[in-house]
Each structure stands twice: as structure tokens, then as C-alpha cells.
Amino acid sequence: MKISYNSLKRIVDFPFSPEELAERLNTLGFEVKNRDVFEEDVIFDLEITSNRGDCLSLVGIAREISALTGKSLHLPCNDIGKLEEKSLFQIKIIDLDLCSYYSACLIKDVKVAPSPLWLQKKIQIWGGKPINNVVDITNYVLWEMGQPLHPFDYSSLSGGKVIVRRAEEGEILITLDGVERRLSKDMLVIADEKRAIALAGIIGGRDTQIQDYTRNILIESAFFNPVSVRKTSQKMGITTEASYRFERGVDAWIAKEALKRAIFLLQKIAGGKVAGKIMEKGKLPPKKRWVFFRPSKVNKIIGKRISKSRIKRIFHNLQFEVEVKDREDKWKISVPSFRKDIEREIDLIEEIVRFYGYDKIPVTLPSLGKETSCEDFKEEVREKIREILRGLGFYEVIGISLEEEEIFKKANLSLSESVRLKNPVSTRQNLLSTHLFPHLLKIAFGNLNQGIEELRIFEMGNIFNKKKDILYEKISLSSLVVEKEFDFFSLKGIGEVLLKELGIEGVDFSFGEYPYLSLNEGATIKKNDVTLGLLGRIHKKVAERFQLPPYLYLLEFNLSNLFSFYNSKKRVKALPKFPFIRRDLSLFVKKEILTEEIKKLIFEEGEELEKVEFFDLYQGKPIPSGYKSLTCSLIFRAADRTLKDEEVNKIQEKIINSLKEKMGIYLRGESPGV
Amino acid sequence: MERIVKKIRQEAKEKIERIKNKEELEKVRIEFLGRKRGKITELLKNITTLPLQERPFAGRLANEIKREIQQLLDKKRKEISSEEEVEERVDVTFPGRKPRIGKLHPLTQTTEKIKRIFVSMGFRVVRGPEIETEYYNFEALNMPRYHPARNEYDSFYLNKGYLLRSHTSPVQIRVMEKESPPIRIIVPGRVYRRDAIDASHFPMFHQVEGLAVDEKVTFSDLKGVLSSFAYQMFGKTTRLRFRPSFFPFTEPSLDLDIQCVICQGKGCKTCGRKGWLEILGAGMVDPEVFKKVGYEPEKYQGFAFGMGVERICMLKYGVDDIRLFFQNDLRFLNQF
């Protein structure tokens, strides 16, 4: 909200320069967003928090400065003298729950014209557009006193009656902005005998607006229910200066004062004459309310002793009355009706700190006490995974979890389990990600487009899906490799290293079919029948659709499942005392026999066998078709003695025979080993 | 035979001694060990001409000298090559072959730094779901429906009243419902708001939330913890400003500003000519929130704070467009 330095100073005579004032406003919680010089004046643009509806006016801010400095307020003049006891029109409030107080006044023989220059300037300072003297005056008073007013062209009202009621379902009102609006019955309107003439507290109707030829005007000043105004304003999609203030709570007690101020100005500027008295209906709330307060609580919450006399002075300057019973630690504080934000002791404590000064509160650290800072092992796992992947040359990326349908199609993903936003900003982001890899593909494309030829990226993030209307949220780890000299086994190696580092052993890799992975190069990673993840080459079609090269590999883990198998309780084993003997075997194996099966058989047959490792997998010439060749190295070691060559020879023989008999595997030439 | 061997040994030793480079070494090697006319080769061949009973001894002698010369040659080869390395200097300015190393995303790096600072002050890390209910996202945080403060938390809705959390504060509630004080947690995570994309807004961003509850945690403790954080994050000489603010779930509330890192308080574009940059919001947990989770508000008190990771990262590294974080251009990521 914009505040003029000069106008403010006229209401409360503070001793601050514009710079000092800005500083003080900040320390009171009204952040100065901007400061502009305007002719001889300085205009501050203030951020008013949503709890301080009472500060959305010049008087409101002046009250704060008065509370800070102890200087008295000089409220704008609204002395309109004595009015005739006549009532020329009627007010009828039907829905008192939405409008507890309504006042209005009829002013005759107004000359509608452009405002005088000084008023036009005020309107400009405030950020508005001068329209005519009547409208400008109501806007000016809103800015000055915080009370929204609305002027009607009295001659276009039928029946001499102002009715405050809920709209009928489907009732039509053309508002000031020229929009035809269909109302519903939970909305409050101002009406005459025939129709709605304004959307209460939000915007007036076009038919009753002030025209150049308007002579008689009716000015409304009322209190509307904040929630009702907010609901209607949201439903209609209109926010106005009036609705903004009503939502945040206007002081009902100021309604009449503001109306008088407007009349005062109209008489002065627009030559109007008041016809009859100010008509009022409804009830005003109590002018003040009592809140209990314990001075001792201030120290307890704030951690700083503030003297009772200081506290009393702060309350006094805020126009709060203090009732102290004897020497008890229980005070009664009266809070004026305009301070809607103060209902409890804690709210009073806030006022004390605010005026005492946040900067004068000491800086301490809480004692550790009994708190046990027990680090969550999941954080450890996340950190570990990131560090491992980083060490393996992966860049971490962060993509947005909102997707468009198109991406699902391009990635061969089904939409059936996807979760849709009810109110997206755009259709380009209307679904929640069910997988992370489509982002990664997009990111890879973006980077390849910048001339990078190869990359490794990963993301850790949540993914979402829906099954039978139930929403699920999972944490996923997705990593993508774009590299020419790379293959399935390089990818698998990365997965294996990662799992090993997390202490997850005994993991099975099996063939896995996924619509977005190549049929021949896709696998599922499991442990004890729990799926940990998947890996493989991205399907050629998918790669093409994302305009990516075919050497594209994906490794994904369900992080929640990794968490459950994570083993942080590693125990060190003693190093072996006796030397090992290594034997390498080159094998010709039928294609369909899996390495894992060979390994199993070797272990079954091999005594004193410590480790079997496979390498050099090869298919194609000169290997006869239907076969593959691979090499395995066997490490033999006994725990209690040095093995002898002859001993190992025998075991090796047994293994070779068994491979031959049970699997039809034969050696490619004898290799006696080292 | 013995005599010949002795002579060859003497000769070989002298020649090997005088060798200066690889070429000479190769010449000497051929002279003695060459397959065709090497002196030792000749010697071995001659053995067959000896009487039968002398042959084993001669053979052993010949093999011994062969081994000996071989050893001397090997030794010399090593000497020569190490000398030669010194003689020919490498161009040390030629770029090294770099092993691959990746990078953590700047937002992760920032989050990790924030985490470390608070963990060192006894906070523990907790995470929560991104799909939330209205209750946790708003109502339990003292923001009933139609509360004007909800304006600042324009949320994405899913079916059945679920929504994407618009801040990490719901996790405060989840933790307090499950545990009793003392509590000291921080909550990093993604949040979502219906903001149109521009240089400073993105529909998804990251926050770190903090909460400390006990019997005697005070406002001055809050100032202490936040000051310590700001100094560790932005440097010891950073000037701080605590300003009153408003959040429905804290009372009293504050905003913490640091003096603008760009203009040192003089006022510039980054700080909107204010000279100060807001880095986080905080306050004492509102008694209403304690009531919602079943804590006795007279017994317990505490503070909560929340900050945007993007904002901290942007200020710390001078990033002027939030979209850069989500484009994931390696040339950008590489700079952190």
C-alpha cells in the first residue's frame, strides 16, 4: 500500500526524516518495498501482512507511528454539523449474518465534475485513476481511513429502499467493469426493490453508477462479513480495493466516521447538500474487548526481561487500557475494535516485542537438553548414493515433477495410472510424473543440442501414481548414460557397485520387459522377490522420439526399497592368512545357459573356492553359432592351510567334468593356470 | 673352457660398464647373447664338441655366465632409461587426461550446506510426502478455509481434496502428532505453487523447514539459531536484520534479511533498491498449532522457520533466473 510522507505527517507529527521513517516502518513490520520522490513528497510502498487489515490506510499507519512515538493523532476533519432528523429512504438488512452494520446517507444537488488538482494528485499517489469528484472522494476516504464506501446514483434506485440480501440463484448483475455476472444464492448483494445493484463489499453495478448528470447520490458505508466477501470474490474472480479490505477485516466502528468524512468532502468539493440524517441499520460490535495477560509470560516466550512500566507504556501508546489487580501476574488489557488481530495473550506479547524492537532482543542458543539428534539413516543413504554416482561421473539434475501427456506417449508410458492436476496453470504441466526418466531424456536432449556428446545424469525425486483411485508416492532414483563406448554390462556394473556400496548383497538380475527398454537388453533387479529396480538400453523408438542417439542406457531404483535393504552395520572380517591359487578357464557355452547358472554349479562342485569371476563374454565368429565364449577365474583358498597345486588340480578337474556332464560346457584348450 | 668363460665375463663387464644409450646396449647384447653369433650362443654350441663327461659342468658354467650378463644388461637398461627420462622433459603445460567426475545439483549442494549447519546445532533431518491433505497443508497450520493468508499459497489440487503441498510446514504437524517434545528437526523438500513461470517464479521449488519445541525454547533462541545459520551461510561479516512479519502458524513472526550481497546495502536491482534481501521467515509456534497436535500450549513453546533453497542459492552464487536450475544445462551445473 502506498503512503505519502507529507499526508502521514499531517496526521501524526513524528520527528523522522523519510529515511528514518522507512527504517521505523520496517522495524514495525511494514516492509518498505519501494520509496519514490513525488514532487515535494516521498511515497512509500508498504507490504501489509494479511493480519493487519487495520493498517490498509493512512490513519492505520499513523496509529502505528503514534504508538511508536507517543505523539497524538490528528484525524482528518469530518465535522458536518447537525443534520436534519429526516429519513428520505429506508435500509433493510435481510441477511444480518453477512452484513451486521449498514449506514448510508443521501446527498442532493451534487455537481459531478473532475476533482480539484490536489485530490487528483492524492489519487495518483495512491495508485488510482481520477474519475470524477464523487468517485475520487470515496476512493480517497478508503485510502485515508480504510473504509470502503460506495456511491449510488440515487435517481436510478427504485422504491427509495436499500435492501441487503443474498442474491437469488441465477440473478444477473452487470458490474461497473461492464461484465454481466450470474450470481448464486450464497452471495450478498445490495438491492433496490427490483434488482441487485451491487455485489456487497466488492463491486458496484453499472446501472446505478455515478454519471456526469447525476445530481443526487446515496453513499454506502457498511461492514460485510470477511469470509463471505472472500468467497464471492474468489468465485467471481474479482479483487478490488474494497474486497481486499473487507476480507482482512474493517473496523465497523469506523464506517460512520468515514461516511461523515466523505460527506464533509462532498460538501466542500462537489457542492452537495445532505438530505436527512445518516441512516443506520444493524449492530456495532463491542468497542473493545478484554484479553488476559501475564507480564511474566513475556520473559518466558521472548527470553528477555522487559520491565512492567515499559510494557504498560507500549500498551498505552497502542490505545490499549491496562487493568492491574494488586500485584498479581494477571492483567486485563482492553483491545480496541480495530485491532482484530489481537485476541490472545500471545498476540499482546507480539505487540510488546514489536514496539520494544526485534533488534533489542538478545541472541542466544537453545540448550541441547535431552534432545537426541539421531541422524536418519535414509539421509545417509541419499547422500551416499549421490556421492557414489558423482564419483562415477554422473551429474545430478532436478526436473519438475509436472508433465504433459505428450511426454508420456513419447516415452511409451501409460496414462492410466497417472495423477492429474485439477487446476493446472497450463496443459503443458497437468500430470504428475510417474517416472523420472522422461525428464532425463529431455535434459539429455537439451545438452546434446549444446554440443555435449556424451553424458551421465541422475535424479532423485518423488514419483506419483494412482491405482483404483488411491494415490501413491514413491521415491525414485533414475540415472541415464549417453555414451558410445558403453554397453549393458557397463551399466550393470554401475548398478552393482552402487548396491555393494550400500551393503545390499545377494541381488538377482533377471530378464525384464519394459515398454521403454530394448527387448534384448532389459533387466529387473530383485532381492528376496522385492523389486529394487531395473536397467537396460532405452527402446530405439523412444530414443528416436526424443531425438537421442541409440546408445542410451537407463538404470532406475525404487529408493524406498533400497532404504529397507540398506545395511549400515558392516562388520570387518579378518584378512585371510594363507595364499590363494588362481585358475583361469576359458569356456565354450551354449548360448542359452546363463552365467549365473554356471557360477552356481562351479560353487557346488568347488571346495575351497573363494571367488569366481567372469569376463570376456563373446559371441560370433570364430565361435560356432549357438555358443558363446567366456572366461572365468577361480580363486581357491583354504582358511587353515596353504593349498597345494595338486589339491587344486583335483578340484578343478572335478569342476570341469561337472560342467561338461551337466551343462555340455567344454574348455577352449587347457589352461593350467598360473 | 673355464678360461674362455672368465675372459668373456671380463670383457662383457667392461663393455656393459661403458654403455651410454639404448643403441649401444642393443649392440652389446647382440655381441654376447645374439641368437646367431653371440659369444655365449657360440659357447653353448661348442659344448656339444666337448667330451661327454665335461659337458654338464661346461653347460652349467655357460648358463651361469649367460644369466649373469643378462642381469648386468637389465640393470644397465634401467639406468639408461631413468637417465633418459630426465633428459627429455615433458611439456607440463599440456592438459592432463581428466578422469570423469560428476556434480551435485546446486540446489542439492545448497540444501546439504543448510542441513549441515542445522545438524551441527542438534537438528535432525525429516522428510514428508509431497501429496498432502488440506488439513496438514492449511488447517492444522491455523489457516482455515477462506483465510486471506492462503492467497500466498496458491496450490495445485488433485482429486478428493488432496493437493501438492505448497510449503514444507505440514511436516511440522506430522512430526508433532507422532512425537512428543523435545523436538528439533529440519525438513528439506520440494513444494508446489500455481505460479506462472518467470525469472523468479517456478511452479516447483525447494524449501527447508525447521522446528524446535521444548519447555524453554525462546524467541531469543530463535534469533540465535538463525543468526548462526546466516553467518555460516553468507559469511561472518554479513549484516542481519530481523523484521516483524506474519504467518498464521507462528506468533510473534519475523522475516530475516541480510544486507544485499551485491550492493552492500546501497541499493541495487537485485535487492529492489532496498539494500536488504529477505532470506527466510520464522516465528514462535502459535499456540493454536500446539492445540491442533495435542500439545499443552502452556507447557511447551518453540520456534519454526522456513526458507527457499532456490532463493538462498541465487543470492549466494549470483544466479539471476530461477529457471536455470531446472534447465539442467551442464555448462551451468559445472559452475558450482
Ligand SMILES: [Zn+2]
Ligand atoms: Zn542490492
